[in-house]
Amino acid sequence: MVKSTRPRGRPPKDADPAPMEDVLQAAMHSFAVHGFNGVSVRTLNRELGVSHNLLHQRYGSKEAVWRAAVDWGFGHLVARMLAADDESAPPLERLRALIRTFVHVAAEHPELLRLMNNESGEPGERLDYISERFIEPQLVRFQRLWDELAERHEVKDGVPPEVIYFMITSGGGTMFANRALTERLFTGEPLEPERYTEYADRFTDLIMDALRP
Numbered sequence: 066m067v068k069s070t071r072p073r074g075r076p077p078k079d080a081d082p083a084p085m086e087d088v089l090q091a092a093m094h095s096f097a098v099h100g101f102n103g104v105s106v107r108t109l110n111r112e113l114g115v116s117h118n119l120l121h122q123r124y125g126s127k128e129a130v131w132r133a134a135v136d137w138g139f140g141h142l143v144a145r146m147l148a149a150d151d152e153s154a155p156p157l158e159r160l161r162a163l164i165r166t167f168v169h170v171a172a173e174h175p176e177l178l179r180l181m182n183n184e185s186g187e188p189g190e191r192l193d194y195i196s197e198r199f200i201e202p203q204l205v206r207f208q209r210l211w212d213e214l215a216e217r218h219e220v221k222d223g224v225p226p227e228v229i230y231f232m233i234t235s236g237g238g239t240m241f242a243n244r245a246l247t248e249r250l251f252t253g254e255p256l257e258p259e260r261y262t263e264y265a266d267r268f269t270d271l272i273m274d275a276l277r278p
Contacts, residue, residue: 088113088120092134097176100183101131101191132194138177139199142170146203156214157273163207164233164272168265171238173258178235178242204230220276229276237268 091113095104106120106127113119124130149166150159171178184192204226211229214220240247244256254260 086137088123089134089137092120092130093138093176093180096131096134097179097183101127106130131191135180135195136198138174138180139195142167142174142177143199143203145170150206156210156217157219159210160214160276161269161273163210164237165265165269167233168237168268169261171234172241172261172264175238175241175244178238182242218278221278224276232275233272236272237265 088109092104092109095109095112104127109130110116110118110120120130124133145166146163149162151162152159154162181195184195207230208226211220211226215222241256247256
């Protein structure tokens, strides 16, 4: 959660607006923790320590705030994934880079998986929005890569795509999305930012070993 350094109380009308990234990060965190129905625009304004009508002026509705936060959070994830995918590299190297990058971003931004878990239990417009804009296009790219690997006999035959998808996305990020449970049951060392790269490397090695013939 982004914590404001502003003094308590309603800010004056001429107060500087919060930086856009702070606004969207705070909104993403709130929606991930409390769910869409548990968040109000008034609450977000109060948590940011900004004018009571700032978000309404910028976005107009809670739905628009949610979409802007999702665009910011999941857009960052997709941008990192695309930047890591060198299509000229051998397929196995591409797969390794994509898994590693996803896990690293999931560790840095556990609110993405928490929000996804909130929205994915039931069909609806918000799930459609995330899926159509961010997940499905990347899944198409991944499926093409997986088909190429299968044709080259570099991965196991007959592995359902949904198994691979959830093994990577949920398996790689759940420890960070459920931080309290992780700290209660296991050591919290992998949760520290300086350990993210090591964790991403080890998780990627495990998945790559499991997928090879």
